[in-house]
Amino acid sequence: MMIHSHSRHMTFGAKVAPRKARKSAWIKFILAAVLTVGSWQVGSSVYLLAKAHLAQYLIADAWQETLADGQPHPPWSWADTHPVARLNFPTLTETTYVLEGASGRNMAFGPVHTQSSGMPGTPISTVISAHNDSHFSFLGQLKLTDVIQIETLDGAYSYRVSDIRVVDSDQHQISINQRDELILTTCYPFNALQTGGNLRYQVTAKRL
Template structure:
């Protein structure tokens, strides 16, 4: 009976580890497929789907040279999209357009690096239409029940948004970690 209980505990533990690691594995594997799709987007100048059944498309590449970060950005910011990579918020501007660009990502995968960004760090955002460089202006923590990101049509800001706190056991919640960066070079 003790051997059976030990085997059951080991199997349960293995299942829980595999289940918990799945989101990280999916995030890493998806970035490989997304990178291929990004190359196709650059060649054709048309946003492409990373796999035939995808309900999103590749729209940009986000890099932070100082940290060695490079992520493919997808269209949309639903939980299903963010499981594969950062997502461009519908209704926000695309780089090169008037208004604020908003990109969201999960705090425990693709946007974990936001915690290390500092004022003055540079962020590159490339689309099929151009390359845009931003400089981090500030970092704020907002409660989504009390504050909204202001979208000024004359703005040239990039907002990178993720849930906060970074080490929270519970996902979601009302707090958001917001990095704002201003356009410095096209």
């Protein structure tokens, strides 16, 4: 009886892996479908928010592939961008993935890295932006001295928040400085009824 029971257990275990693989494939298919259809719902904030958060699953998978082989991987077949970093906010238990290229199209799917800025580990400011109703909705909860962690292909880096301010983008552009710092920006105020104003919430963090 014990041998028979063990045999049944091994047979069940052998079926688990294929089932998980099929489930993962279906999840990716569904997410990709959500991202590529529903254009008639472009005006729906619910659809836009769902698309923004679901996209992060595909971006996370693409980032793992990049870490494995060191090559850029678009998160879906028609994407003209790829993930370049993973942001972690320990005090807020928030994690998000950063796409290359600060275009409005890319920002619909996640935080974006300004190509003219630097990357962590280089002596030039790294600028990352995202929408305040999705991937940077929590940015206003950061406090001075909070730590921000960022993972890139070159390694993992930690920064401490040193400055938080609201700036008028019509009068002041982001200053890209000759130092290793992280600048995160989003629209302000949070939870505004209308978007696209000129105010920006800017968080600056210095390398530890």
